[in-house]
Amino acid sequence: MTAPKALVAGNWKMNGLTSSVGEIEKLARLVAEKGAGCDVLICPPATLISNLSGKGIDIGGQDCHMAVSGAHTGDISAAMLKDLGCNYVIVGHSERRADHGETNDVVKAKALAAQDQGLTAIICVGETDAEREDGSTLDVVTSQVRGSIPETAMADNTVIAYEPVWAIGTGKTPTADDVADVHAVIRNLLMDRFGDAGEKVRIQYGGSVKASNAAELMSVPNVNGALVGGASLKAEDFYGIIATYQ
Numbered sequence: 001m002t003a004p005k006a007l008v009a010g011n012w013k014m015n016g017l018t019s020s021v022g023e024i025e026k027l028a029r030l031v032a033e034k035g036a037g038c039d040v041l042i043c044p045p046a047t048l049i050s051n052l053s054g055k056g057i058d059i060g061g062q063d064c065h066m067a068v069s070g071a072h073t074g075d076i077s078a079a080m081l082k083d084l085g086c087n088y089v090i091v092g093h094s095e096r097r098a099d100h101g102e103t104n105d106v107v108k109a110k111a112l113a114a115q116d117q118g119l120t121a122i123i124c125v126g127e128t129d130a131e132r133e134d135g136s137t138l139d140v141v142t143s144q145v146r147g148s149i150p151e152t153a154m155a156d157n158t159v160i161a162y163e164p165v166w167a168i169g170t171g172k173t174p175t176a177d178d179v180a181d182v183h184a185v186i187r188n189l190l191m192d193r194f195g196d197a198g199e200k201v202r203i204q205y206g207g208s209v210k211a212s213n214a215a216e217l218m219s220v221p222n223v224n225g226a227l228v229g230g231a232s233l234k235a236e237d238f239y240g241i242i243a244t245y246q
């Protein structure tokens with residue numbers, strides 16, 4: 001089976017104001033003029049989804065609640081994201097697993113809520129520095145992948161983003177061989193879970209991806225795109241990563 005079409009997604013995290021509309025328009029112009037051999041997605045803060053929608057770039061959420069609606073002050077639901085035109089939502093980002101105590105069960109419930117609304121869930125997994133140091137990377141990633149994918153998930157509404165926590169925003173990246181090892185394990189887990197359709201699930205790499213290292217990281221076997229933080233905030237920087245798929 002041929003590799004799935006890559007997905008290069010920008011996670012703006014808690015960055016961006018209404019003036020950021022110019023950045024998405026610039027990105028849409030670059031993609032229209034120079035092309036993109038991958039799917040392109042921006043996940044802005046929820047406050048900007050309406051402003052950035054309809055500009056020619058797919059827009060997704062950074063998180064969703066597991067309930068459709070209710071008394072959950074400050075949260076947003078997958079139904080609300082869908083209502084605004086989103087097709088994707090990130091769940092289980094390490095900044096949420098760490099800062100909000102999200103367990104695999106919580107992440108799975110959020111992914112289920114997303115998929116129930118017709119969204120594709122980008123499920124994040126990855127080991128901390130301490131876990132890497134004690135040699136438990138593959139065990140941690142295995143238990144996160146197994147524990148975070150809903151029973152009813154399908155290959156085409158599931159994306160896995162492997163993000164070593166120690167590589168996020170640090171400028172450090174794993175070696176290509178280390179990325180290949182982890183992605184191969186994830187691929188096998190997806191084949192166990194989805195059968196042959198597991199080949200179709202996109203496995204993104206995330207953590208200090210930038211234009212200068214994207215070509216090497218994106219050419220690793222079983223890497224089907226990137227989840228990009230800092231380097232997605234400026235259209236030219238982000239397009240430099242997208243362009244590796246020309």
Ligand SMILES: O=C[C@H](O)COP(=O)(O)O
Nearest residue numbers: 011168169207208229230
């Ligand atoms: O979701 C994106 C990741 O956390 C990566 O962030 P970064 O590219 O700034 O390291």
